[in-house]
Amino acid sequence: MGKSNKKSSKKSQIAIQKSVLCQELKPFGIGLVGFGTIGTGVVHTLTENRDVISKNLGLSLKLVKIVDIDVKKDRGVKVSPALLSTDYRDATRNPDVQVVIELIGGTHPAREIVEDGLRNGKHVVTANKELISKHGRELHETARRHGVCLLHEASVGGGIPILTPLLTCLKANRIKQVVGIVNGTTNYILTRMEQEGVEFENALKEAQQKGYAEADPTSDVDGYDSAYKIAILTSVAFGKGVRVEQIYREGIRKVTRRDIQYAGELGYRIKLIAVSRATEGGQDVRVHPALLPLSHPLASIHGVLNAVYVEGSPIGSLMFVGEGAGASATSSAVIGDVIEIAEGRAQNTGRLRDLYEKTEIVGTEKLSFPFYMRMIVDDKPGVLADITSILSEKCVSISSVVQKARIADKAEIVWLTHPSPEKSVREAVAQIRKLRCVKEIPSVIHVM
């Protein structure tokens, strides 16, 4: 045995040396489409870390083409004018390009560009969460048909390695739930509301001034961005494809600093969470603000940080924390994907990435949660009795009730319920709202 083994080991040694040699001779060509903030970050990192990348990789990554509608603007990075083009086909159909990086965002024309790349035998790397959450399945199928890879680590959690670990290291696990704080803008706003005691509108303005929020903040504050990301996490962690429009989605516009303060007094912190859970009734996927107990790992994720919490068997619980946006962090994930492909690993990631089943989301009406409710009521006898009798009729049981501030002749009451069917809680709230003694129910928030 010893002898034949020596021979074969010598052979494999030569083979390894040869392959290293070949790789070193042939750079891996990149066609970058989208030369905005993230695109500039990618070019910057490729230049700045050229030595690290080639040392770690044993082959060099080469920018072959950079495409953008505006190729005149100075981005503060040195780029040979010969690399620039306004026609994406200079990237997607370039014989020197092995991988197309799509960083223009949105679904159109991003989808056409990605498809053109895949159909022309190019691997594709993208950070585009909207595109992948809406058309990932078809695009993955196209990639598979053409024998190339479509990677999108940067589409969730920016630079945080989360999709790749789920698809590799954690593959032996039965994933039970994934809960993410996957939108840095809203987490920043909620953190400022808590720390500075300001209202949503002021915190939003501050986030806009600091460049954390867009002029039109809808995608972030109304939870669309988080919904895209939890749809992608659902496909990767559970192998289930859900339609983004089906995801229950509630943003943070209605969260007030008063709720944040009361939550704190009760031992909770309010976060915008994106959840995906395997339940007996089906896949539970939703985005909404929630009161997290202060002891929950996600409760200590502050500011623009993102975090993804994973529960599975046998792993138990895990959390990945990092910068969920920004050109630098995102470029790490984008180039990481390019390296996955260049080193030939992505080609072997197997099934999960593209063979996920289409699945329906279980309606929140079938699920039970504890709820936090804040009500403004007349400060007079019998009010509590009226409210509790409705709650009791709907089988919503109360775990605690606190009378908070008194405003004129009104009282503010905060309720925490035991886990109750969401449908019953919503119905009870609708009935309570109709009571004469109830002036307002400003907040009904999930508790985790």
Add this chain to the structure above:
Amino acid sequence: MGKSNKKSSKKSQIAIQKSVLCQELKPFGIGLVGFGTIGTGVVHTLTENRDVISKNLGLSLKLVKIVDIDVKKDRGVKVSPALLSTDYRDATRNPDVQVVIELIGGTHPAREIVEDGLRNGKHVVTANKELISKHGRELHETARRHGVCLLHEASVGGGIPILTPLLTCLKANRIKQVVGIVNGTTNYILTRMEQEGVEFENALKEAQQKGYAEADPTSDVDGYDSAYKIAILTSVAFGKGVRVEQIYREGIRKVTRRDIQYAGELGYRIKLIAVSRATEGGQDVRVHPALLPLSHPLASIHGVLNAVYVEGSPIGSLMFVGEGAGASATSSAVIGDVIEIAEGRAQNTGRLRDLYEKTEIVGTEKLSFPFYMRMIVDDKPGVLADITSILSEKCVSISSVVQKARIADKAEIVWLTHPSPEKSVREAVAQIRKLRCVKEIPSVIHVM
């Protein structure tokens, strides 16, 4: 272009279907050496999650042989007697085994078993931090010579995916520092000391009763276990091989509940940390208790949890949190590694894993840190002047000083210094210790 493309895509589709078919026909054979707690966990997970693994993987993992010196004991998992053996060569030289899992721990005979596996063309997966930190380089070279892989994700952080992300997703980064809470036993002890206000000895006893600490707790509480792990992280994150014996190592035996309480009052929490940093003078690698500001992400890691904090460019900062030990979590990482190999990804991870350079560790005397010091001194005039004049001579500047409890005619003084060369601090402390008015200096602890 369209035409030839269609043809080639059809070809590749057939190729993919064929390869899926072949994989399904041929199971991937595992030879498990070490049927203790972790080994039993691996067998349990392979059985329990068989459906998930084969669905995600497209091939089945098959236990071909289980080796242990004791094959009679009932481990609570069903195993065919035909699988059991007391001779490791039934695994390492078995033609039906593709990968050997080594889970006996220690360096002897683990090293011989791993080498025998590699030399016989078997891939090897191990959770053995001592073995890899001491002999990893040679073993990786042997693996390379024989064209097989040696993976050890479980050797650091139990089930937390940390080595693989560093070697893949984060490969474009220039890593600046890695700081870990990588020993659950000591973190549990420190957490209990803080939360219950008990002393080290009592917390240790409790940890032993709960099965978190061994009867002989040396490896954990004196920092050996953390030193093994930071040596491995240094090789993976920085591509630098350091000798374990060279690592500055200080355990938690001397940490008192008083220090923990004072640290808390000053806005810090004491944790046993393992650090590896690229500094101008060289690689800084050490294990010791440290005061972490409460705002540091690692400060909120409680109980038996482990966490690894990574700083790099362009990624910024990241943290990975999870269960750092235990049969279940560890089995996730071990089987994850097997899957890496079975899917052909590990073969392509390239350089970092085995080509790291040997390097010397920079001496702590060349480095500067802030320090926390607690002294018991005579409560009389002139004492502070005597001490501060020595500190001043050694250029150790004080950022804060607080006189704490008075015990009989003694005063207890707590100092925080500005970052100062460790050598100067140690020399100053040695001189201060000699002062007549100084009764005791129970604590000198790094501040992060």
